[in-house]
Amino acid sequence: MYTFSLMMAGSEDWLDVTEAAAYLRKSKHWVYQNRVRLAIPCRRIGGSIRFNKKELDIWIEDSNGGSHTPRLQNAIPRKIIL
DSSP states (O other), rough: OOOOHHHHHHHEEEEHHHHHHHHHHEEEEEEHHHHTTTTOOOOETTTEEEEEEEHHHHHHHHTTOOOSSOOGSSOOOOOOOO
């Protein structure tokens, strides 16, 4: 039987929920609530949830439409009629 070990996988690449929340600039509650709904990549290792930094970076890139530019910059300007 194969047992997954953080030591074998390079533990510096794996974040717990608190670290992942800080990395994403969100609360722990937000991460827990949205990990399934938004398909945030994670693994259950032992009794805890872990996030791989590289997978989070790819997820962030994909979530931003392949661009790190803020979405407001891509928005169409609207005319305000007074």
